[in-house]
Amino acid sequence: xxxxxxxxxxxxxxxxxxxxxxxxxxxxxxxxxxxxxxxxxxxxxxxxxxxxxxxxxxxxxxxxxxxxxxxxxxxxxxxxxxxxxxxxxxxxxxxxxxxxxxxxxxxxxxxxxxxxxxxxxxxxxxxxxxxxxxxxxxxxxxxxxxxxxxxxxxxxxxxxxxxxxxxxxxxxxxxxxxxxxxxxxxxxxxxxxxxxxxxxxxxxxxxxxxxxxxxxxxxxxxxxxxxxxxxxxxxxxxxxxxxxxxxxxxxxxxxxxxx
Amino acid sequence: xxxxxxxxxxxxxxxxxxxxxxxxxxxxxxxxxxxxxxxxxxxxxxxxxxxxxxxxxxxxxxxxxxxxxxxxxxxxxxxxxxxxxxxxxxxxxxxxxxxxxxxxxxxxxxxxxxxxxxxxxxxxxxxxxxxxxxxxxxxxxxxxxxxxxxxxxxxxxxxxxxxxxxxxxxxxxxxxxxxxxxxxxxxxxxxxxxxxxxxxxxxxxxxxxxxxxxxxxxxxxxxxxxxxxxxxxxxxxxxxxxxxxxxxxxxxxxxxxxxxxxxxxxxxxxxxxxxxxxxxxxxxxxxx
Numbered sequence: 001x002x003x004x005x006x007x008x009x010x011x012x013x014x015x016x017x018x019x020x021x022x023x024x025x026x027x028x029x030x031x032x033x034x035x036x037x038x039x040x041x042x043x044x045x046x047x048x049x050x051x052x053x054x055x056x057x058x059x060x061x062x063x064x065x066x067x068x069x070x071x072x073x074x075x076x077x078x079x080x081x082x083x084x085x086x087x088x089x090x091x092x093x094x095x096x097x098x099x100x101x102x103x104x105x106x107x108x109x110x111x112x113x114x115x116x117x118x119x120x121x122x123x124x125x126x127x128x129x130x131x132x133x134x135x136x137x138x139x140x141x142x143x144x145x146x147x148x149x150x151x152x153x154x155x156x157x158x159x160x161x162x163x164x165x166x167x168x169x170x171x172x173x174x175x176x177x178x179x180x181x182x183x184x185x186x187x188x189x190x191x192x193x194x195x196x197x198x199x200x201x202x203x204x205x206x207x208x209x210x211x212x213x214x215x216x217x218x219x220x221x222x223x224x225x226x227x228x229x230x231x232x233x234x235x236x237x238x239x240x241x242x243x244x245x246x247x248x249x250x251x252x253x254x255x256x257x258x259x
Numbered sequence: 260x261x262x263x264x265x266x267x268x269x270x271x272x273x274x275x276x277x278x279x280x281x282x283x284x285x286x287x288x289x290x291x292x293x294x295x296x297x298x299x300x301x302x303x304x305x306x307x308x309x310x311x312x313x314x315x316x317x318x319x320x321x322x323x324x325x326x327x328x329x330x331x332x333x334x335x336x337x338x339x340x341x342x343x344x345x346x347x348x349x350x351x352x353x354x355x356x357x358x359x360x361x362x363x364x365x366x367x368x369x370x371x372x373x374x375x376x377x378x379x380x381x382x383x384x385x386x387x388x389x390x391x392x393x394x395x396x397x398x399x400x401x402x403x404x405x406x407x408x409x410x411x412x413x414x415x416x417x418x419x420x421x422x423x424x425x426x427x428x429x430x431x432x433x434x435x436x437x438x439x440x441x442x443x444x445x446x447x448x449x450x451x452x453x454x455x456x457x458x459x460x461x462x463x464x465x466x467x468x469x470x471x472x473x474x475x476x477x478x479x480x481x482x483x484x485x486x487x488x489x490x491x492x493x494x495x496x497x498x499x500x501x502x503x504x505x506x507x508x509x510x511x512x513x514x515x516x517x518x519x520x521x522x523x524x525x526x527x528x529x530x531x532x533x534x535x536x537x538x539x540x541x542x543x544x545x546x547x
Contacts, residue, residue, distance in 0.1 A: 082413045107425045114424055119417025125427055125493040147428045 005067050007032045007173060007205050008053065013062035015048050022048040024229045026062070032172075035199060035206045037220030037237060039213060039252070045229040046209040047177055053207060054094055054175045055084045069172065089116050093166030097178035099158035102165070103150045109136065109161050110146045116169040135164040139194060156187035160194065167198060176208045180215055192218050213256055217241055225249045276323040276356040282306055286324035286479070290470060293481035298443030299411070300394050305477035309351075314344055316474025318371050318390035319351070325386060325470070326352060326369055331359045333367035338375040338516065338533035345373075362536050374437075376458040378515045378537040381467035383484060389452045391473040394480065396440045396450040416448050419491060427496055436501065442489045443482055451488075457500045457516045462488040505530040510541035 006029035013026040023045035030036050038046045051057040053064055055076045064076040069091060076084065088094070096102040103112050113132040114122070122128050129146075136143050139160040150158050159179060166174060179195065180188040196219055199206060210216055216223055216237060223240045225233040225248065233246040244250045274280065282304070289303035308316040326332065332352050336345040340362040348371060349360045361367050364379040371388040381387060397407045400418040410416070419440050426434045439456035443449045451462060452471060462469065462482060469482040482488060492498040506513045508529040515537055517530040532538035 081409075085413060085415070104421070107421060108428050110428055111421050111425045115417060115421050118420035118424065119415065123420070123492075123494050125424065126495050128424065129428075 005073065006030055007034075007067050008064070008207070009066075010053060010064045011062055013049065013052055013059050013064065015045075015052050015057060015059045021229050023052070023226070026231055028224065028231075028234065030173075030205055030207060032205055033203050034222065035204075035208060035220045037216040037223045038207065038209045038226060039211060039216050039223060040226035041252075042211065044226040046211075046226055049226070050175055050177055050207060050209050054092065055079075055088065056094075066173070089119055090169050091172050093169075093171040093174040095159075095162055095166055095174065095176040095179045097181045099150070099155070099162045102162045103158060105150050108147045108149055109141070109153070112150065112161060112165050113168050115165065120169065131168060135168050138167075138198070139164040140190075155183055156191060159183065159191055163191075163195070163198070167202065167204075170202070172205060174204055174206045176206060178210055178212075179208070180212070181210075188215075195219060213241060213253065225252065273355050276326055276352070277309075278306060278320065278323045283324045286320055289479045290321065290324065290481065293470070293479050294468070294483050296447070297482055297486050298447030298449040298480060300478040300480045303477055303479050305474050308474065310347070312475040313392060315348060315371070315373060315390040317472030317476075317479075318373070318388050318474075319348060319472075320474060321388050321470050321472035321479060322348075322352065322369060322371050323356070325388075326356050326358060328357055330368045331361050331366055332356075333361050333364065333370045333536075334372075335370065335375060335377070335534075335536075336373045338377075338518075339535045341535065363540075364536055374453055374455075375516070375533060376454055376461045378512075378532070378534045379540075380461075381465055383466045385467040387465075387467050387469045389454075389469065389471040391450065391452040391471045391478075392475070393438075394450055394471065394473040394476050394478040396448050411447060414446065416442070419448060420493075423491060423493065423496075427493070433492065433496060433498075439498075440491050442491065444486050445489075449480060449482075449488075455501065455516060456490065456498075459488070459490045459498070460500065464488075503530060507532045507538060507541075510538045510545070512538070512541060 008030040011027045014024050015022050026049055038049060040046050052059045058077060065073055066076050067073050110129060110132040113135050114128040117128050117131060133143055133146060136146055141157060141160050150161055153161060180191050183191065192215060208220055220237045223235065223237040224231050227248045233240055233249045240249060241253060244253050286303055289301045293299065293301045306320060308319055310316060332349060334345040334349040336342040339345060352358055353360050364377040369386045369388060373390040395407055397410055397418065400422060401407050423433050437455050438450055438453045439459055441449050441451055441459060441462065451459060464485050464487060466484050468484055471480045490498040503517045507515060507517060509531050512532055515532045515534055518533045519528055519530055521528050
């Protein structure tokens with residue numbers, strides 16, 4: 001899977017809130033085309049880690065480096081804010097658990113998808129609208145809803161819209177924070193299906209935070225298990241889930257409700 | 260600091276031009292900075308003025324800071340010289356600053372305005388002072404001041420384009436008719452105050468100095484003479500100004516901004532120039 005350098009790489013990442021470490025000494029490499037899952041219970045530091053990786057939180061120790069498409073390898077937290085924000089809206093995507101945090105609720109679906117295009121200089125209404133329509137279709141949203149506001153969308157539709165809005169700029173790396181949390185099971189399954197297809201088709205790399213081992217099993221290649229801010233187990237997804245080594249992982253796997 | 264002005268002829272209960280000299284210096288410093296960085300909003304310590312917020316407290320402070328005895332002042336409100344607000348501000352400065360006042364655009368050296376740019380082209384040496392209610396063009400997109408400042412600092416103006424996109428998607432055209440956002444000198448997004456978009460082209464490369472004062476929000480910004488001011492648009496939906504099928508009922512102008520007036524109870528209506536000075540000049544020129 002590797003071709004040369006890792007896409008995203010972190011060493012000794014630590015973030016404290018007051019005296020409490022939300023994540024401690026996390027190191028890993030993410031290779032191009034790979035989907036890395038981060039699982040663990042609520043409060044184990046998954047989201048904090050994701051925010052540090054995506055440059056949204058400044059870590060107290062450690063580094064995050066990213067292999068850009070044009071500028072070579074950069075230190076994410078050493079970049080100027082302007083460069084980091086540019087990176088975040090061109091080469092990266094960020095899918096929030098609550099679609100309301102990632103969408104502009106006051107403007108239409110088309111405007112939501114087109115926002116990144118306009119932010120990087122798109123000034124042709126017809127082209128922006130065409131790209132927005134393309135992406136509506138790709139995420140299986142009804143084209144007739146292009147001019148409707150996300151406030152009129154269901155939870156699943158909002159999540160699809162958020163995915164489209166992030167992928168419109170052809171990012172190479174997508175951060176996802178519980179993308180299917182809070183959705184009912186049938187909607188979850190279809191969103192997962194969609195995500196799997198998109199990751200495949202556009203050769204995306206992704207860091208996916210979830211507490212749902214089923215989601216992790218379906219989407220991720222590699223899995224990191226976190227407990228109390230530290231990584232307790234790390235390996236290929238199937239290996240970790242089928243043959244858990246750490247006591248906590250064994251407990252986690254054993255807690256999956258049988259149907 | 261001693262007051263260098265002779266206050267004998269004006270109302271001596273107040274300092275010359277109402278504000279104290281330290282305040283005027285502070286406002287002048289803000290103006291100089293604003294002129295140096297076209298379109299950038301400079302904070303200043305706004306003072307209480309003897310009129311309510313929203314009536315032109317920002318404009319009146321800017322005018323007070325720049326006016327001198329040799330100046331000739333014109334004040335317009337919605338293009339008219341004879342509305343309450345224009346009359347009171349003009350009288351105020353005639354009293355506290357001892358300046359000559361006029362209604363003629365050509366004769367004025369300082370023009371304080373609300374909602375219009377005069378139709379008569381401005382000349383070098385003239386100063387146009389705008390009264391601004393909401394100086395932040397991005398305010399409706401982003402309520403946090405810290406965030407809007409960051410957006411300005413990083414030139415991230417995609418959000419404004421999104422609002423124009425939304426307008427076309429909903430109405431088939433850019434429906435914003437006043438306070439139409441502009442990019443000044445290719446750098447700062449600026450709110451041109453609630454002038455009709457009809458006046459936006461007049462801001463571009465104007466020979467006069469444009470000063471904008473927002474009293475409630477305590478911001479001053481400026482467009483120096485001959486500075487490019489571009490109205491935002493899309494390549495396939497270019498910026499357009501309003502047009503009328505009628506001409507002015509009084510002076511016959513087809514080029515000026517027209518107000519629609521209802522003249523009786525039967526709904527009879529006519530169009531007249533919003534710029535009263537321009538309209539009167541034309542009417543007088545027509546007389547033999």
